[in-house]
Amino acid sequence: MQDQGAYKITPTDQSGLIVIVATLFMTWMVLVTLIRLYMRLTMNGPLGVDDLAAFIACVLGVTNVGTIMNSISHGLGRLPEGDFESQIESAEKALYAADLFFLAGHCVAKMSICLLLRRLGREKMYLLFCKALLVVLSLWGVASILVTALKCNLTRPWTLMHKVTCPGVDTRWKAITSFDVLTEAFLLALSVYLVWSVQMSNKRKAAVIFAFAARASVIIVIIIRQVYLNDAFDSDTLMLSISDSVVTTEIVLHYSIMTATVPCLKPFVIAFNTGWGQGIRRKGGYYAQSTGSAFQSSASRGQIESVAEDERVIMPSTDSELVIHETREWAIETESIKMQPMSREGNFI
Known part of the structure; x- marks a missing residue:
């Protein structure tokens, strides 16, 4: 068994590269997920089903890295030689489990985005599209896991396996990748549809779309991963040649989970607040949102008077109205000066 501290990056040993990428992206992913939890609990809560899905994806992502590290310790990313040949089966089992955790985590991250989109909208047709996409994502996740788990040699x-020992193994991954890219495109289309009919500035619409479009870059990595997989299936040294696809797999998984949190960041919520009933935190406190009169407070005469202007944007809906608030506040100070009458000589009385 390889020494845990002997990870290298050479033409015949890519274990070091896999370890660096996997642990680095996993660390970023965990930090982003913790930020999401903090923001939900303190700023823009409450916690929802979309947050639960993101946290589950985080756990699956960490588990995936654990199995990858186990596989590397048994020879993944290196040419089998010497005593390492007896460790190949253990490496293959761990990599097999890692692939299943990857598909599950990636699918749940997608579902988190879709659940968040459903949480933001109210229009019936839009909600119907969200539910349909959730069903598609669920079917894609289950089918992908089954296709990957049940290969040619069921024992x-x-x-x-490469193309010779298991014909069609590359076709399976191509089908998984194709539907993966397609569902990413559907998620982006839903975000566009979400703000298409909303009466607000183009700048704010662009901010909403950009928050979800951050996932668009993952499509490029998904395609690159498939290219590396195609090359690996043509090789007879799979333990080494599959290294590039493992690296891109880790990037896809953890980046997918991280981008599921981007739309939950505070600037996004302020730009596109749908009135979840929790208010927005400002200057250390919360102010309630109202669909009726403007938020106003005033002090006694001669003190500071606060006036708020409430701008509302209405999204048409058959059941209810979706209200987006933007509140501006001004502080007006008044000062009273008492004048005394003057005598004819010009002195104050």
Whole structure:
């Protein structure tokens, strides 16, 4: 077994590269998920089903890295030689489990985005599209896991196989990747549809779309991953040649989970607040949102008077109205000066 501290990056040993990428992206992903939890609890809560899905994806992502590290310790990313040949089966089993955790985590991250989109909208047709996409994502996740788990040799499904030993193994991954890209496009289309009929500035619409479009870059990495997989399936040294696809797999998984949190950041919520009933935190406190009169408070005469202007944007809906608030506040100070009458000599009385 390889020494845990002997990870290298050489033409015949890519274990070091896999370790660096996997642990680095996992660390970023965990930090972003913790930020999401903090913001939901203190700023723009309450917690929803979309947050639960993101937290589950985080756990699956950490588990994926754990299995990858186990596989590396048994020879993943290196040419089998010497005593390492007896460790190949253990490496294959761990990589097999890592692939299943990858598909599950990536699918749940997608569902988190879709659940968040559903949480923001009210229009019936829009909600119907969200539910339909949730069903599609669920079916894609289950089908992808089954196709990956049940390979040609059902007695040893964890064995790495190329096109000769298992015809169609590359076709399976191509189908998974195709639907993966397609569902990403549907998520982006839903975000556009969300703000298409909302009466607000184009700048704010662009901010909403950009928050969800951050996932668009993951499509490029998904395609690159598939290219690396195609090359690996043509090789007879799969333990080494599959290294590039493992690296891109880790990037896809953790970036997918991280971008599921981007739309939850405070600037986005302020730009597109749908009145979840929790208010917005400002200057250390919360102010309630109202669909009726403007938020106003005033002090006694001679003190500071606060006036708020409430701008509302209405999204048409058959059941209710979706209200987006923008509140501006001014502080007006008044000062009273008492004048005394003057005598004819010009002195104050």
